[in-house]
Amino acid sequence: MGSSIQKALKKAKIKHWLSIVVISMASCLILIFISDSLSTRHTTQLHDRLFLEHRISQPNVTIDSQVTANNTAFGGNIITNRSKNVDGYLIPWSTLTSSYSWMGSSVDFNELTPGSHSSGKTDYEYDKQTKQKVATFYNPAIKDYYGGVQNQLEAVGELKNHVAEVAISFKKPLTMKQVKDRIPENLNIAWLYMHSEIADESKGPAGLPVYGYADTELSKDSFETFIDDLKTYDSNNSVEAIQHYINENEHKPFNEVTVLGVMVTGQTKNFHELIGKEFIRGASVGVTAPVVPYIKPTK
Numbered sequence: 001m002g003s004s005i006q007k008a009l010k011k012a013k014i015k016h017w018l019s020i021v022v023i024s025m026a027s028c029l030i031l032i033f034i035s036d037s038l039s040t041r042h043t044t045q046l047h048d049r050l051f052l053e054h055r056i057s058q059p060n061v062t063i064d065s066q067v068t069a070n071n072t073a074f075g076g077n078i079i080t081n082r083s084k085n086v087d088g089y090l091i092p093w094s095t096l097t098s099s100y101s102w103m104g105s106s107v108d109f110n111e112l113t114p115g116s117h118s119s120g121k122t123d124y125e126y127d128k129q130t131k132q133k134v135a136t137f138y139n140p141a142i143k144d145y146y147g148g149v150q151n152q153l154e155a156v157g158e159l160k161n162h163v164a165e166v167a168i169s170f171k172k173p174l175t176m177k178q179v180k181d182r183i184p185e186n187l188n189i190a191w192l193y194m195h196s197e198i199a200d201e202s203k204g205p206a207g208l209p210v211y212g213y214a215d216t217e218l219s220k221d222s223f224e225t226f227i228d229d230l231k232t233y234d235s236n237n238s239v240e241a242i243q244h245y246i247n248e249n250e251h252k253p254f255n256e257v258t259v260l261g262v263m264v265t266g267q268t269k270n271f272h273e274l275i276g277k278e279f280i281r282g283a284s285v286g287v288t289a290p291v292v293p294y295i296k297p298t299k
Helices: 002-058 152-157 174-180 220-233 239-247 267-276
Strands: 062-072 075-086 089-099 104-106 117-120 122-126 161-174 188-196 208-214 258-267 280-290
Touching: 002 062, 002 075, 002 089, 002 104, 002 208, 002 220, 075 161, 075 280, 089 280, 152 161, 152 267, 152 280, 161 174, 161 188, 161 267, 174 258, 188 239, 188 267, 208 220, 220 239, 267 280
Parallel strands: none
Antiparallel strands: 062 075, 075 089, 089 104, 117 122, 161 258, 161 280, 188 208, 188 258
């Protein structure tokens, strides 16, 4: 009798442990499945966010490739390889390593945000990996900038046999037609500077993004796409500057839409025509590259 009870207890104990093992394995599989599903959703969202980030806030920066790396059920990275097109010359730009997991995702803002360098009387921002100079836009509503508002058109004109990108900031906002009339045809309009937050820039760069988009034709359709992108970018209405811009411009007649500046690229000799123009408040040189015989500039 005692032996039968012991056997029964032993069987019950085995069944108990087996059930624990089965439940644990099932729970692990469910957890992995849920984590994988969440990670997949977050990586898709991160891919979309990175493309959107570049469309509206990265002047003249192109994503060459964007791939998933170190991928597991619980997370991984997205590697974004980037470059700048300067009048037909592709210039390397910093690579982003953004991360995602089943809990969420994170854009690599450390590399998106330029560094700041000061040497003697020269102050400028630079791309952290390539160490290339970052061109600066000046908002017409901000009176004082750290280091002053630079106009480097004469300096870039002295750089012989090169191509360059230059951020041209206007003294006052200009309509699309006015921009077309004022920018020489032998220069490429690579990016339109539409908006940025108003901050105290007199004590140093605030690191705030500028918003705009690439459109060589300065068309109504592209502007409407830009507004839609801003709505998607700030879908939770958390960035006051973006919401204010949308409210002010979404239903404005297109011929009244204004631009604060443009990123232009071209051969350095072609920038001479802009020197001394009254509509220009500042001109900041970004990437430059020597012209070589086997790559013909776009203009």
